[in-house]
Amino acid sequence: MKKKELIVLQDLLGTNKKIAATIRGELGERGILAVNFMSSPGAGKTSLLERIAERLQATAKIAVIEGDIETERDAERIRAIGVPAWQITTGGACHLEAKMIGKVLPSVDAGIDFLFIENVGNLVCPASYELGEHLRCVLLSTPEGDDKPKKYPKAFTTSDCLVLTKVDLLPYLPFDIEKVKKEALGLNPRLKIFVTSAVTGLGVDDLIGYFRSARQELKDRHA
């Protein structure tokens, strides 16, 4: 990368980090836990969010921000289960940025408990942009293959949790869960790992429990 390009990129990342820090602080003050979901296209972010939202909305107020290059499809899916959702269409950009979240936040109900942000489907670029989240989750679906963590390391090194999705397909695929866990933990030993299926519901309650604990810790920190 040329010097000129590098300076522009560093400016962009520096500005993004500052905006993200402000958002994180403000949400924390209000007791709202923000979670950033990142993954390849089609790894099952929206399906997992549907399962989480269906169960969690019985006892907590939640909202979802959907990031996509084009279409309202994901926000429509979330709204269909009765959860408020805002669609950000980036019009070509390969990731969400904190300023995009900042623009949507004034519309989001101030009394929510959890804010889930589904990033653009991309296992590379979103990892470089904090959005003001308190937890970052990378999803990896079984059909993508068990060789991915080392090939796309930043999504794994910057995340708090790894969610293995679509494990209902394991009988039909060559995918070694233990190998992936080992490789991911080798990159990032503090990763919490969840094994899930949006079809059978496996692991969804464990993940909800993890988010609930994280929100309690956030509230304790800001108490």
Added chain:
Amino acid sequence: MKKKELIVLQDLLGTNKKIAATIRGELGERGILAVNFMSSPGAGKTSLLERIAERLQATAKIAVIEGDIETERDAERIRAIGVPAWQITTGGACHLEAKMIGKVLPSVDAGIDFLFIENVGNLVCPASYELGEHLRCVLLSTPEGDDKPKKYPKAFTTSDCLVLTKVDLLPYLPFDIEKVKKEALGLNPRLKIFVTSAVTGLGVDDLIGYFRSARQELKDRHA
């Protein structure tokens, strides 16, 4: 995007396009058909290339350039079936660029017939960077879901062919082939569409036939 950022991006894309045009011309002169494979991580680019290379190398000389952020894993898989392969590791960058191909080309045997380039797994950014290819193929795997073309349009509008992969998994997935074909052709009516499985070999010969015809046309143009 700010003006300063936009100018840097336009410079980058303009320079890339010029380098790509030079590469495309030089390969064409030598009768080498270059094919750029783009897709999400884990859509099956390497597995499809293995199947193509195994069959095609009986009657043609081929070489493969592998693009990844980290690791030599994909190049090792291709070398294991006796096909020369060069690994480009971008060290973080989310796509290949023409200048990276230009650096590798002097090492590639001048007498090859087909050069396959496997891009970094990313359904967004690679679409903006020509690599000097004569054909661009976007792969979409059945587990990714049939809603992807309109959500990630540029990969579909800039490609010559769409390869649906992993169709052996269709019995276990909600994926409507006809819906995807219709949506993709709505975005780009000139797309050739192939339905394939690297597990069963379905569609691989049709794809090889398509590449052979394209190479013949290329040679005729340069005769």
